[in-house]
Amino acid sequence: MTSVAPMPFPETSFALTLGLLLLAPLAIAGLALINTGLGRSRSAMQSLLGSLMVISTAVIAFALVGSAIAAGTGSDHVFHLAGKAWNWAGAGPLFLAGFNTAGPRAQLAVLFELLSVALAVLIPWGSGADRLRLPAGAAIAAVFGAILFPLAAHWTWGGGWLAQLGANFNQGAGLLDGGGAAAIHGIGGISALALVWIAGPRKGKFPREGLSTAMPGHNVVYVLFGCLIALVGWLAWNMAGSLLWLNTAPAALVQTAVNTLLSAAAALVATFSVTRIRFGKPDASLCANGWLAGLVTSSACAGVVSPLAALFTGLIAGILTPLLVELFELALSIDDPSGAISVHGAAGLWGLAAAGIFAPQSGQFVAQLLGVSMLLGLLLPVIYLIFWLVNRVLAFRVDPDGERLGMDLHELGGNAYPEFVVHRDESYR
Amino acid sequence: MKYAGLLVMPAGFFLTIGAVLLFPPSAQRAVFVLGGLAVEMMGVVVSVRGHMELRSENR
Numbered sequence: 001m002t003s004v005a006p007m008p009f010p011e012t013s014f015a016l017t018l019g020l021l022l023l024a025p026l027a028i029a030g031l032a033l034i035n036t037g038l039g040r041s042r043s044a045m046q047s048l049l050g051s052l053m054v055i056s057t058a059v060i061a062f063a064l065v066g067s068a069i070a071a072g073t074g075s076d077h078v079f080h081l082a083g084k085a086w087n088w089a090g091a092g093p094l095f096l097a098g099f100n101t102a103g104p105r106a107q108l109a110v111l112f113e114l115l116s117v118a119l120a121v122l123i124p125w126g127s128g129a130d131r132l133r134l135p136a137g138a139a140i141a142a143v144f145g146a147i148l149f150p151l152a153a154h155w156t157w158g159g160g161w162l163a164q165l166g167a168n169f170n171q172g173a174g175l176l177d178g179g180g181a182a183a184i185h186g187i188g189g190i191s192a193l194a195l196v197w198i199a200g201p202r203k204g205k206f207p208r209e210g211l212s213t214a215m216p217g218h219n220v221v222y223v224l225f226g227c228l229i230a231l232v233g234w235l236a237w238n239m240a241g242s243l244l245w246l247n248t249a250p251a252a253l254v255q256t257a258v259n260t261l262l263s264a265a266a267a268l269v270a271t272f273s274v275t276r277i278r279f280g281k282p283d284a285s286l287c288a289n290g291w292l293a294g295l296v297t298s299s300a301c302a303g304v305v306s307p308l309a310a311l312f313t314g315l316i317a318g319i320l321t322p323l324l325v326e327l328f329e330l331a332l333s334i335d336d337p338s339g340a341i342s343v344h345g346a347a348g349l350w351g352l353a354a355a356g357i358f359a360p361q362s363g364q365f366v367a368q369l370l371g372v373s374m375l376l377g378l379l380l381p382v383i384y385l386i387f388w389l390v391n392r393v394l395a396f397r398v399d400p401d402g403e404r405l406g407m408d409l410h411e412l413g414g415n416a417y418p419e420f421v422v423h424r425d426e427s428y429r
Numbered sequence: 430m431k432y433a434g435l436l437v438m439p440a441g442f443f444l445t446i447g448a449v450l451l452f453p454p455s456a457q458r459a460v461f462v463l464g465g466l467a468v469e470m471m472g473v474v475v476s477v478r479g480h481m482e483l484r485s486e487n488r
Contacts, residue, residue: 081450169454366459369459369462373469376469377445380435
């Protein structure tokens with residue numbers, strides 16, 4: 001089972017955390033809706049069914065194998081370097097053995113991690129929209145649930161080497177990541193980058209001549225409604241994370257919620273203003289990306305910074321997000337339909353760094369930077385290599401004919417909107 | 430070039446770990462960690478440039 005900090009966890013906290021975790025799946029529902037809305041109408045059913053599929057696969061893989069790696073027991077896998085113990089993997093039981101006899105806090109930790117892997121795996125799935133095959137998505141989810149997420153979860157939440165930076169090297173309180181900016185969004189964002197690099201852009205996205213082809217999301221109402229649903233889930237997520245991983249007292253949770261809301265609000269206002277200035281009118285899907293980036297930033301910051309700092313970090317995330325989405329697409333030829341690399345990757349990294357800047361503990365900044373370094377320097381190359389190998393066995397990308405027909409018809413034999421006529425795509429001529 | 434970038438990233442990571450091991454908690458350690466992050470960013474930039482070159486060849 002996952003590490004149980006040697007601190008009291010009263011029944012009030014248990015009941016509160018459980019209640020919050022029952023609301024947290026709204027963040028998953030919101031993200032699935034956003035991903036679907038940002039994709040094309042001919043792939044909408046595959047996107048949403050695929051979300052359920054990748055969530056199920058990742059959750060099963062985590063329960064069977066990953067939970068053993070994420071667990072923090074007294075006998076974790078450790079190596080010694082420079083006189084310090086580096087805890088790199090848990091050594092818990094496979095198949096959630098002994099779950100019913102674990103302490104209440106350990107059980108809640110497993111539930112939190114199961115929900116976290118479900119949210120994390122949706123991030124690369126959204127980036128692969130309109131060309132990533134269902135079997136490939138499931139394979140990625142299995143690897144994610146069994147290996148990648150559990151390692152990151154153990155390092156940050158399960159008493160791993162990042163969590164112990166404070167005790168071993170006097171770096172604040174170790175990596176602070178109550179809501180999963182590193183373990184969920186950071187790893188999801190860099191996985192999205194690796195996936196997009198390997199799968200390549202949608203057909204017709206980057207023509208031989210001229211600018212990239214605009215492929216707007218097919219239903220912005222889904223996207224914006226997904227943002228509202230995600231807010232409820234995120235509030236619950238950040239508060240549950242604060243209780244479990246930051247040992248926040250229930251009385252201090254209101255500030256976590258206020259910070260989450262302020263961060264999202266500031267990010268939305270910033271993105272709204274930036275797109276209004278750049279394009280003459282605010283861009284709805286970019287505003288949704290900005291809102292989500294504010295929420296992602298709050299995942300690291302909400303439990304540890306002041307409301308003013310939360311507002312500032314959200315503001316910066318909101319300014320950067322539309323600029324990064326544009327940079328990735330227009331300047332770097334990276335086709336990321338859901339904007340996950342900017343929204344989850346970049347905003348997650350910024351949130352981690354900002355928590356270090358504004359946290360009251362001395363030395364916290366370096367601990368947070370090491371979290372960023374772990375994601376960029378260690379996990380990104382490893383994830384790229386693993387995805388490259390998976391792609392050799394099970395091709396990520398649908399064949400050109402399937403892409404032309406749409407993922408719904410090609411993979412599921414029907415359309416999400418059967419009574420609508422799907423127009424021929426001019427870019428395939 | 431993309432693969433060269435992917436090799437540079439771990440080099441930056443080991444620099445940040447080296448900073449924690451070699452220096453006491455100080456501004457010097459923070460600067461060294463930032464240096465490691467800069468190397469990682471350089472790796473990301475090289476990988477992205479490699480991706481762009483491949484993309485323009487495949488168009």
